[in-house]
Amino acid sequence: MPDGRERILDTAYELFSKHGTRAVGVDRIITEAGAAKMTLYRNFASKDELIVAFLAAREERWTRGWLQAEVEQRATEPADRLLAIFDVFGEWFARPDFEGCSFINVMLELTDRGDPGRVASVEHLSVIREFLSGLAEAAGVEDAEAFAHQWHILMKGSIVAAAEGDALAAARAKELGELLLMSRRSSTLPA
Known part of the structure; x- marks a missing residue:
């Protein structure tokens, strides 16, 4: 199973590719990646x-x-x-x-x-x-x-x-x- 950073990046990759960066918020990425908000911000400052x-x-x-x-x-x-x-x-x-x-x-x-x-x-x-x-x-x-x-x-x-x-x-x-x-x-x- 990919680590938290990979899961978040893979999820963001799919969502940003399909829907754009403006339409996709960090909460949706966190939810779909099955990750905690802290995991996202530990790996990506923003x-x-x-x-x-x-x-x-x-x-x-x-x-x-x-x-x-x-x-x-x-x-x-x-x-x-x-x-x-x-x-x-x-x-x-x-x-x-x-x-x-x-x-x-x-x-x-x-x-x-x-x-x-x-x-x-x-x-x-x-x-x-x-x-x-x-x-x-x-x-x-x-x-x-x-x-x-x-x-x-x-x-x-x-x-x-x-x-x-x-x-x-x-x-x-x-x-x-x-x-x-x-x-x-x-x-x-x-x-």
Whole structure:
């Protein structure tokens, strides 16, 4: 059985992912985790600290443990890995538990730019761009950092489109990605 900290973090992870950070109070987390309030505050000084820990867990489980792992499993070439992101997204968007991107959701919920959760969200989004930049550079893309920002916009846009109900959001984003990739690859690389 997980310790109190793990139970609280796992419960917060599920609740924050499904309902957002504003809609979920610490009392609900404590109740659903079967933990005492003292256990929560011994492990997390505040709800803000719990949100930051949730986002770190999300990066570990979702960004690294799922998205990057799936992309690396599906393709070996960097350009193909970039495109495989949208194949992975297509499956994710079709799942009944699709809840959008927690980093985006938290960032939009917490409008104060200095809020620790918002700051952490922005930092975790930058980790995704670093991953994209590395793939872009390995794929021979000119100005990999700028490309990573553009690719990330495609990713985030497809997430919002899927949340709106667009069943083809990932496929549409992949089509645009192919065009972007073609336009930005170094002319010295074979097509």
